[in-house]
Ligand SMILES: NC(=O)C1=CN([C@@H]2O[C@H](COP(=O)(O)OP(=O)(O)OC[C@H]3O[C@@H](n4cnc5c(N)ncnc54)[C@H](O)[C@@H]3O)[C@@H](O)[C@H]2O)[C@@H](O)CC1
């Protein structure tokens with residue numbers, strides 16, 4: 211697989227356009243289906259050499275066509291193979307009809323199949339063309355296959371999984387392996403879809419890469435090659451690595467700001483200062499060493515301090531408290547690089563436009579917002595309530611409206627920019643869903659912003675590093691473990707970079 215396609219996600223609609231463009235350019239479209247079906251058969255034989263019987267379930271479209279090719283190849287390899295079709299084969303068209311014509315095996319209706327132990331299912335019912343909830347007959351089969359825990363090799367997508375949104379349309383197979391073509395699709399990376407696919411094998415069926423690139427949108431799986439971390443060479447002066455300011459809340463809630471500040475420092479910011487009201491200073495001073503503390507007695511002190519251009523980024527929200535104080539601070543920060551998290555986001559629930567107007571002048575976004583689902587719904591209730599839209603579409607619409615980078619958090623965090631770029635993150639372990647984890651994430655992104663990384667790249671890199679730190683810290687981690695784990699992750703990355711490529 212070409213490197214360029216390891217992160218690219220094509221939507222089912224884009225994949226359909228690639229298919230059409232390939233046919234228009236003179237490429238034999240049946241040949242694509244033949245290679246797709248052969249790849250599925252090869253994977254099934256490789257993964258289940260001991261299978262008693264392969265049961266190929268074929269749908270009414272081209273996904274079913276791939277199934278007929280796979281069934282023929284399995285039978286030719288000497289494996290016991292049966293085919294069950296969802297609909298009358300007389301309705302097959304085009305390449306799928308051709309694939310069926312070339313397959314000599316008898317075809318029984320889906321309703322006639324009784325799943326038995328020893329069966330390995332080849333799921334070629336629906337792929338990119340799934341348009342509504344699966345029919346009841348298929349839902350019953352999906353349930354029975356699940357109850358018997360039969361292995362399922364999914365063709366393109368587990369049937370029932372929406373390739374665009376990652377949502378389940380009524381019911382969906384739980385695949386043990388998925389073979390998809392040319393690139394992965396958003397539904398493989400988003401939840402719950404990702405959990406239904408098993409390992410996803412991306413097979414190049416021969417659509418020219420220039421055609422794939424010509425239909426490709428701006429959606430990727432979040433990976434290091436898509437952004438470059440700031441140069442943290444030891445000789446670089448700490449001022450050149452930026453100065454991050456993190457705002458703390460009241461004396462009983464300083465822990466969140468401390469976590470953000472430590473994470474910002476570990477992410478490479480040259481200097482980190484926590485800005486706090488006089489009441490909160492003693493609690494902070496008792497815990498912080500490398501991080502500095504700035505007492506903010508009254509609004510003038512704040513205004514003077516943050517006017518200093520040497521402060522290169524800000525984090526506001528973790529443990530800050532909601533209300534007017536948060537809104538006043540953000541007003542003073544208008545246009546400056548800012549990570550707005552948690553209470554900072556919630557403070558604008560009654561008037562989101564007030565927040566968006568503070569950042570509307572930036573030619574490139576400088577505001578990063580890191581909402582979880584509940585916070586997202588507070589700022590974008592109409593977008594959150596759109597039952598048709600998937601997580602990527604929601605994040606993109608919110609980013610365009612707010613003119614901000616949106617980090618729509620979850621186990622499948624989506625990072626979206628106002629210009630339509632969007633990355634889906636898939637490296638976060640479940641252990642990261644712990645108190646204070648979001649404060650660390652805000653701090654990491656703030657630390658990267660402080661070093662001059664553009665907002666979208668800083669957000670994407672921050673989310674990925676946070677996931678890696680979570681993996682490194684391991685099971686039963688607490689948020690306090692993450693800055694230290696981040697340190698190890700960054701050191702490992704630096705070592706890898708220093709190694710000469712062979
Ligand atoms: N795009 C490409 O370049 C290639 C695509 N191939 C295969 O083609 C597939 C896409 O083919 P299609 O576009 O025909 O789509 P599908 O085969 O996924 O399904 C489309 C058919 O299912 C029907 N349908 C959709 N939802 C239904 C529901 N809930 N209940 C009942 N019927 C429903 C539609 O009316 C249509 O007849 C891919 O997933 C892939 O497996 C491969 O053959 C290789 C080449």
Ligand SMILES: [K+]
Pocket residue numbers: 273333334335336337364365366367368369
């Ligand atoms: K399928």
